[in-house]
Each structure stands twice: as structure tokens, then as C-alpha cells.
Amino acid sequence: MDSIINRIKNGRLWDFPGGIHPPSRKTLSNQGSIESIPLAAQLHISIKQHIGVEGRICVIEGEKVLKGQPLTQSANPFAVPVHAPTSGTISKIALHPSAHPSALPEMAVHIQPDGLGQWTELKPLQDYQSLNKSKVVEAICKAGISGMGGAGFPTHIKVSPKKDVQFLIINGVECEPYITSDDRLMREYAWQIRQGIDVLNHLLSPKHIVIAVEDNKPEAIEAMKVACRDDSQYQVCAVPTKYPAGGEKQLIQTLTGKEVPVGGLPVDVGIVMQNVGTCFAIADAIFSGKPLIQRVVTISGENVQQAKNVWAPIGTPVAHLLAQCGYQPEPQQRLIMGGPMMGFALATDSIPVVKITNCILAPSTTEMPEAKPEQPCIRCSACADACPASLLPQQLLWYSKANDLDKAQEYNLFDCIECGACAYVCPSDIPLVHYYRTAKADVRTQQEEKDQADKARERFEARKTRLLRDQQEREEKHRKAAEARKQAMQSDGGSAKQKIAAALARAKAKKAATGDIAAESDNSSGSTQTDNKKQHVADAIARAKAKRASQQQEPPHPTTADDSAPSSPKSADETDDKKHKVAEAIARAKAKRAAQAAEKTMQQNPSPDEPAISTDDKQQQHSQKVEQGDDAEQLRKKRIAAAVARAKAKKQAQQQDDS
Numbered sequence: 170m171d172s173i174i175n176r177i178k179n180g181r182l183w184d185f186p187g188g189i190h191p192p193s194r195k196t197l198s199n200q201g202s203i204e205s206i207p208l209a210a211q212l213h214i215s216i217k218q219h220i221g222v223e224g225r226i227c228v229i230e231g232e233k234v235l236k237g238q239p240l241t242q243s244a245n246p247f248a249v250p251v252h253a254p255t256s257g258t259i260s261k262i263a264l265h266p267s268a269h270p271s272a273l274p275e276m277a278v279h280i281q282p283d284g285l286g287q288w289t290e291l292k293p294l295q296d297y298q299s300l301n302k303s304k305v306v307e308a309i310c311k312a313g314i315s316g317m318g319g320a321g322f323p324t325h326i327k328v329s330p331k332k333d334v335q336f337l338i339i340n341g342v343e344c345e346p347y348i349t350s351d352d353r354l355m356r357e358y359a360w361q362i363r364q365g366i367d368v369l370n371h372l373l374s375p376k377h378i379v380i381a382v383e384d385n386k387p388e389a390i391e392a393m394k395v396a397c398r399d400d401s402q403y404q405v406c407a408v409p410t411k412y413p414a415g416g417e418k419q420l421i422q423t424l425t426g427k428e429v430p431v432g433g434l435p436v437d438v439g440i441v442m443q444n445v446g447t448c449f450a451i452a453d454a455i456f457s458g459k460p461l462i463q464r465v466v467t468i469s470g471e472n473v474q475q476a477k478n479v480w481a482p483i484g485t486p487v488a489h490l491l492a493q494c495g496y497q498p499e500p501q502q503r504l505i506m507g508g509p510m511m512g513f514a515l516a517t518d519s520i521p522v523v524k525i526t527n528c529i530l531a532p533s534t535t536e537m538p539e540a541k542p543e544q545p546c547i548r549c550s551a552c553a554d555a556c557p558a559s560l561l562p563q564q565l566l567w568y569s570k571a572n573d574l575d576k577a578q579e580y581n582l583f584d585c586i587e588c589g590a591c592a593y594v595c596p597s598d599i600p601l602v603h604y605y606r607t608a609k610a611d612v613r614t615q616q617e618e619k620d621q622a623d624k625a626r627e628r629f630e631a632r633k634t635r636l637l638r639d640q641q642e643r644e645e646k647h648r649k650a651a652e653a654r655k656q657a658m659q660s661d662g663g664s665a666k667q668k669i670a671a672a673l674a675r676a677k678a679k680k681a682a683t684g685d686i687a688a689e690s691d692n693s694s695g696s697t698q699t700d701n702k703k704q705h706v707a708d709a710i711a712r713a714k715a716k717r718a719s720q721q722q723e724p725p726h727p728t729t730a731d732d733s734a735p736s737s738p739k740s741a742d743e744t745d746d747k748k749h750k751v752a753e754a755i756a757r758a759k760a761k762r763a764a765q766a767a768e769k770t771m772q773q774n775p776s777p778d779e780p781a782i783s784t785d786d787k788q789q790q791h792s793q794k795v796e797q798g799d800d801a802e803q804l805r806k807k808r809i810a811a812a813v814a815r816a817k818a819k820k821q822a823q824q825q826d827d828s
């Protein structure tokens with residue numbers, strides 16, 4: 170560790186492989202101070218401007234917001250909020266082209282400034298050293314600070330490592346051509362950057378702090394030395410000018426001679442790196458309570474009359490920035506966000522500034538000619554010689570074109586930092602970095618699909634296990650309940666069995682009683698009908714016998730009702746009437762007994778072949794026989810005689826009752 174510090178002090182640094190020396194073109198924009206610009210008519214604040222997840226929008230359309238007011242919030246540790254760059258009204262919350270090579274629309278909050286610039290309530294932490302570190306980290310997170318060197322990694326995650334930190338490296342190299350935003354920031358705000366480094370020192374407690382600045386920025390080096398001269402722990406180091414010396418892994422290798430392992434992070438070798446712009450934002454958040462709502466952006470290129478650095482509020486459209494610098498576009502003008510090596514062409518000038526935007530280029534055709542048609546690879550190995558990550562760009566190109574992603578990953582595809590050095594030196598004008606970016610996106614898509622499939626399988630297996638466990642628990646519960654009942658029956662000495670038997674007996678008795686009641690009701694109705702039927706049959710038989718007897722006792726000449734009337738109680742006719750009534754009563758009694766005997770016989774020996782004959786049917790048959798045997802006159806006389814006989818018999822019976 171001491172040997173590393175001695176080498177840094179003596180200027181004897183290590184070197185990383187590869188690298189190139191393109192024209193810097195930094196003098197176009199680093200001659201003037203950072204300027205403030207008027208607000209745009211509309212600000213478009215993308216809700217996701219960092220690596221991680223986006224927050225939840227906490228404002229609504231039409232709401233008035235204050236400068237620095239949070240627009241999103243989330244409890245996710247990888248979510249960083251965004252804030253209102255100025256006071257105004259939320260005109261709409263809708264999709265807007267994103268600051269990405271694809272320019273795909275992303276959700277954004279659109280603010281119409283009111284020109285007042287009224288701040289929300291600010292909560293600085295002047296005595297941060299007396300507070301718990303978690304409070305300071307929370308303040309950095311709430312300020313919406315993410316890495317401003319280009320990666321956009323959430324700063325509050327980076328300053329909360331789980332390993333000991335040996336070196337804290339402050340990156341002020343800014344190696345890419347044209348870009349001078351960090352250079353001017355160090356020249357003009359070196360002391361505030363130093364305050365941010367103090368906060369990081371408090372949070373990380375590193376053994377050594379190194380501020381690295383490329384040696385083509387002598388004014389920035391001197392300003393940082395002045396700001397840090399009161400603390401010997403702070404070492405300002407001039408790094409040789411070579412692209413991409415500002416890359417995280419390349420700068421670590423240059424300063425310490427250590428290499429970050431494949432797929433690893435700098436903290437794995439005891440190093441944490443922060444950009445000077447991030448340090449400035451941390452100081453603003455802790456000592457002033459201001460969130461990250463603006464940053465320094467370099468506006469350069471030959472089609473800009475006044476190349477300079479400006480304080481650009483987050484969400485400012487690129488067109489508004491160019492308008493402040495005398496932009497004179499050419500036909501089919503190209504606009505680039507970022508530097509000429511790692512930047513990307515903009516699909517529209519309405520794309521807004523985000524937290525990682527450090528440069529807007531408007532180059533002329535002579536300054537940056539159109540890309541030539543791609544030619545076949547001649548296997549010159551110039552790309553491998555220029556690669557700062559010691560990769561084999563030619564092999565990666567073949568596997569990326571063939572969509573052989575597994576093989577591309579075997580050749581460490583994700584170790585490529587997309588610096589563009591390989592494409593810069595390629596004599597065949599092959600856009601190597603574009604192929605690598607496409608292959609990386611495909612790998613990420615496959616990995617996301619695999620992760621989703623794994624999660625679905627885990628959920629299915631967990632559900633299956635849960636159902637099996639529930640079934641086993643139910644079976645075990647039933648088994649224990651059965652054993653408990655069995656033990657209870659044994660302990661009761663058969664009382665439980667007796668209770669069960671008694672319950673079954675009661676149920677059977679109740680069922681039998683219900684059946685008997687139904688049967689009795691059916692029998693009672695049936696017996697009543699049978700008794701009525703028997704009575705009708707007996708009455709019919711008695712009437713028939715009485716009629717037959719009356720016919721046998723009638724005189725040869727019929728008499729009328731007046732002739733048959735008795736003249737005196739002692740006449741001969743009266744005696745005949747009495748005899749006739751007695752004979753008629755005897756006949757009725759015999760007929761009744763005969764009918765009862767016949768009915769009894771029929772009940773004891775029923776004839777299955779002989780159908781039952783009702784009383785009405787018998788009367789009808791008898792009437793038919795009489796009508797067939799006698800003529801109508803004789804039948805009338807017989808009926809009159811029978812009526813007279815019945816009347817006499819009734820009268821005689823009344824006299825006997827009176828006597």
C-alpha cells in the first residue's frame with residue numbers, strides 16, 4: 170500500500186494495454202466560464218435516468234410544483250427520485266423520446282416553468298459528521314444523485330459498501346475529445362468538490378484518497394491541489410493523456426496496478442471511484458440541501474458558433490441548448506449526445522438533458538464525415554492492439570454476427586467498455602461497438618426471460634409443495650382425530666358404543682313410526698272404502714229380495730192405493746197387511762244375512778278371474794232382467810204393490826212401537 174502511494178507521489182504510474190490518441194478538440198469549449206441559460210418553455214423530466222428501477226410518480230397533471238420538489242418516490246433501494254428543475258405547472262405526464270440510441274418513448278413529467286424559481290423547503294446537514302452515516306446516505310438518495318460520469322449507478326448504493334475500502338479515487342480525467350464539463354467544474358468549483366470528497370471520506374473511511382486528472386488540464390490540476398493542500402491524505406495525481414484513461418478499470422490499473430476481476434466490481438479489490446461531478450452534487454445536497462436538478466453540459470462542434478459549457482436544468486430539450494450557442498445546422502445535420510467516441514446520434518432535438526448528459530455535439534460534415542460503407546474484415550488485428558480491456562474484438566464480432574451469444578460470453582463480451590477504440594482504428598470501417606451493444610442487449614433479454622421462467626418454475630414447485638404439505642397435514646389431523654375417538658371409546662368402557670347404538674335405534678324407530686303412520690293412513694282410507702262398498706252390496710241384495718218377495722205375495726188383480734186402504738182395524742185386509750209386512754221384514758233380514766255370508770265368503774275365497782261387481786251394476790242388471798221378462802204394465806203394478814207393502818209394513822211397525 171505504501172509503495173503504491175510512493176509511486177503516485179513520484180509520478181511513476183502503471184499503464185493499461187491498448188488505447189489511442191484521437192484529436193482532443195477541447196479548446197473549442199474550455200476557454201470560457203460555465204454560463205447560465207434561460208429556462209426552456211417546456212421541461213421534459215424522464216422518470217428513469219439511472220441504472221436501476223424507476224420511481225412512482227407522485228404528482229398529477231395541473232399540479233403546481235416548486236423548484237427541487239420530488240416528482241417520483243420509491244422504497245426500492247435501486248430507485249433514485251427525480252426533482253422539478255424549477256417551479257411551474259405540470260402540463261402533462263406522458264411518453265417522450267428518451268435519451269437513448271433507440272429514442273424509444275419513456276414516461277416523463279412535463280413542466281411549464283412560471284419564471285419565479287421558487288424553492289421548496291431545503292434541509293441541509295451542516296453537522297453531517299455528528300450524524301449517523303445512514304442519515305447522510307439517506308440524504309444523498311433523496312437528493313436523486315447518481316453517477317454523473319456516464320454510468321448513472323445510484324450513488325447511495327456505491328457509498329454503502331460491505332467491504333473495507335483501501336482507495337477512494339476521484340475521477341477527473343475526462344479523456345474523451347471535445348468534452349470539457351469536468352475541466353471547467355474543477356477550475357471554478359474546486360472547493361465544493363473538496364467538500365463532497367470530505368463527505369465521501371466520512372462515509373467510506375478509506376485509507377487513501379487519490380484525485381486523478383489528465384495531464385492536459387493543468388489549470389484543473391492546480392485548482393484541485395490548492396483545494397486539497399491542507400490534508401496530506403488527499404493526493405492529486407496527473408494521469409498521462411491517452412484514451413480511454415478515464416475508464417473505471419483502466420484508471421484503477423493506471424493508479425494502483427490492480428485489475429478488477431472479470432464480472433467483478435472495483436470494491437472487490439478495495440477501491441471505490443466517484444466522478445468529480447458526483448462529488449459536487451453530494452456537496453450541494455449535504456451543505457445546501459439542494460437535490461440534483463442541473464448539471465454542466467458541454468456544447469461544441471463546428472456548427473456551433475459559440476462552443477461553451479452551460480448549467481443545463483435537467484429536462485431541457487437539446488434544441489434549446491443549441492439555440493443558446495448560435496447553432497447553424499447543415500442539411501441532414503447530425504447531433505450527438507456524449508463524445509464522438511462513446512456518444513450516440515440523436516433521433517430528434519427534442520430529447521431532454523438527463524443526469525448523465527455531459528456533452529452535445531453538432532459537428533460539420535468535414536469535421537466528422539459520414540461513416541463509410543462496411544468492408545470485410547482483413548484480420549489486421551489493429552482492433553485487438555487498441556482494445557484497453559485486452560479482448561479479441563474480431564472474435565466477438567464473428568460470434569455477435571452469428572448470434573452465438575454463449576460463445577461471445579466465453580470471450581468476455583461484457584468486459585467491453587464500449588469505448589470505440591477498436592472501431593476508430595478499424596481500416597474496414599466496421600462499426601464493432603454497435604455489434605457488441607446489440608449482442609449485449611440480446612443476452613440481457615435472454616437472461617430476463619430465463620429469470621422469469623425460473624421464477625415461474627419456483628412458484629409452481631412451491632405451490633405443489635404447499636398443496637402436498639396441506640394434504641399431509643389434513644391426513645395427519647384426521648388420523649389423530651380417529652385415534653382420539655378410539656381412545657375415548659376405550660376409556661369409556663363401551664359407553665360410546667352404547668350411545669352410538671342407542672342413536673341408531675332411535676333413528677330406526679323414528680323411521681319405522683313414520684312408515685306405520687303412512688301405512689295406517691293408507692289402510693284406514695282403504696278399509697273405509699271397502700266398508701262402504703260392502704254396505705252398498707248388502708243394501709242392493711236386500712232390496713232385490715224384498716222386491717222378489719213382494720211380487721210373490723201380490724193378489725192376482727192389482728189394487729190402487731185407495732182400494733187397499735183399510736176400512737177398519739179388524740178387517741181382513743188389515744190382517745193380510747200385517748202378514749205381508751212380517752214376511753217382508755223376514756225377507757229383508759234373510760237377505761241381509763245372506764249378503765253378509767256371501768261377502769264373508771268372497772273375502773275368504775276371492776276369485777281372481779271374476780271381476781268385482783258394484784251395487785249399481787247389480788241393480789242395472791236386475792232391472793234389465795225385469796224389463797226383459799215382463800212388460801211395462803206389469804212392472805208398474807209390481808212397483809205400486811211394493812210401495813203399498815212397504816207403507817203397510819212401516820205403519821204396522823209404528824203401531825207395534827206404540828203398543
